[in-house]
Amino acid sequence: MIYLDNSATTLPDDSVLASFTEVNRRFFANPASLHLAGKEAELLLERSREQIKSILGMPEGEVIFTSGGTEANNLAVIGFAHAYRSRGNHIITTSIEHPAVLRSMEYLETQGFEVDYLQVDAQGVISIEELKSKLRQETILVSIMHVNNEIGAIQPIAECARMIKGQSRAVFHSDAVQSFGKLPVMLTGDGPDALTISAHKIHGLKGSGILAMRKGMIPQAINFGGGQEKELRSGTVSVADAAALAKAMRLHVANQEREDFRAWRNRIISVVERYEDVRILARDSAAPHILSLAFPKIKGEVAVNYFQENGITVSTSSACSSKNTKVSHVIEAIGVPEKYKNGVIRISFGKNNSEQHVSELERVFTGFMELLGRGKQ
Template identity: 75%
Template sequence: MIYFDNSATTAPDDSVLTSFIEVNKRFFANPASIHLAGKQAETLLEKSRAQILSILGVQDGQVIFTSGGTEANNLAVIGFARALRSRGNHLITTEIEHPSVLNAMAYLETQGFEVDYLTVDEQGMISTEELKNKLRAETVVVSIMHVNNEIGTIQPLAECARIIKKHSRALFHSDAVQSFGKLPVSLTGDGPDAITISAHKINGLKGSGLLAFRKGIPPQALNFGGGQEHGLRSGTVAVADAVAIAKAMRISSLDEEQQEFRQWRNRLIRFIEPFKDAVVLALDKAAPHIVTIAFYKIKGEVAVNFFQEKGIIISTSSACSSKSSAAGHVIEAIRLADKYKNGVIRVSFGKDNHEQHVAEFEQVFAQFMELLGRGND
């Protein structure tokens, strides 16, 4: 099987699994306990937290371990909006965010907050001029994802950060679930104030993620209990999960993989270009590991099934919405022509892929188009 659905999830790395198992065996004690075993578990937990902050380029920051990207995005959007409400009730996001951000924003609208949704162009790019114009004195949170999970568009976070800091006091959060390990991600001065990372997107374990942010006003907690994670995420902390996500972040070989993925993406773009009934979305603006293709009057599910029969796993869109037959909110937002809307597939590379896999994808793609009577020009 050739697995090209790494934006949905990745296979856990052997070393991550080994760390997870070893920590569960040797440091299983509750890190909140005052006995020696508990202190040892706590020391390992805090070491993982420090390692993550170092990877993100800061020392004076905070890491809250969560159950994944969805919880971390909820904590960021709802938690910071509530914590900063004394400054104002205005929020900004984009119309192509992950549902964990969009639905959190929709909830906050029922609680008296006002939300502006930045539009995107046909490649999924926001306008930084629109961002600037939408900022107000009462804007308290701006959430803009780094890489879109469906079409791969890279948003200009550094430019957004400069505009937000110059024209408001808003906290800037970014969902970096699809970008960490593929593009530079940090909490340094020219980046967001808070970022979300999910372990299973970087060869870690499902059910594990984090929200990292600079020191300052923390978000309000969304759940209540024993006050773990600095009171922001109560519940016994899973030390093994924390160690495993720190390990996954450390082994993400950014430079090497980014260069290889970019070469493969460019190769596929050149290969697909002559086919008259297939177009690549976010052609010039996407992350190196994502190639999203739209077919003319062909359902994406048909392509997915054909490729699967040939031993290649791809997807129709985000795994969070791929079971729906309707065009997703991202496809609607980029105003893709109706004749292409239902024919979207996504190819996403991972560390276990090889150039030969790309060559085999090309062969199957050509077979698929020939079968449909839609050969290249």
């Protein structure tokens, strides 16, 4: 089976699994314990934290270990909103964020916060001018994802950072779950103030992630207990997960901006464009590892099943919403015509893919179009 659903999750790297296993054997003690074994575990935990800070170019910043991207997004959105409420109650986000951000925004609206949702164009990209018009003196938080998980649209993060920092005192958070290790993203210069990263998108382990922040950017805790992670994320910290995440980040950032991903995407686009009536979503704005296609008057599951029967794994839209019968909020936001809305599939490349896999994808796609009776242009 050729796996082309790497935006949903990735195969853990063997060396990451080995690190996880070894740390669980040798440093299994609770890092909050005062005995020697606990101190050794704490030392490795802090070493992993420092490695991650170095990778992100922010040695003076903060890294909070979480259970993954969802928890990190919740901590950033809800935590920063409550931490800076004395400055104002206005928040800005986009209409195509991951549900982990959108549901957090909906919760904050019930708490008296005012949220503005930036619209996107047909390519899935926000307008810097709209962002400028929405910023106010009482804006305390802006959360804009770097790469959309469904269509791959890349937001102009550096321009956003300059605008936000020049026009307000708001904290700028970015969900970088789909971009870290594929596109440059740092907490320095024109980068955000806070980033969300998830291990299982970069050949790490599920159930592990981080919220990384510039120095001095501290959210309010949203869970309570023993006060671990500087009282921002209570619960016994998994040292093995932290070490494995640091390992996955080191391995993945070394391979970011792979030109073969872009070449593969362009190859498939050239094949798709031979046929009538297939739409390429975010064609000109997407990250090189994501290609989203829409077929008219069929369900995406039909394509997914055909591809699977022919040895290729792809997905419909995103894994987070693939079992939901409703049309994705992202597909609605970019104005996909009605007859295409249910026929969306997502192809996403990873480090284990090859030229041979792309050639097979071309063959299977062509077979599917012939099955549908679609003529060439």
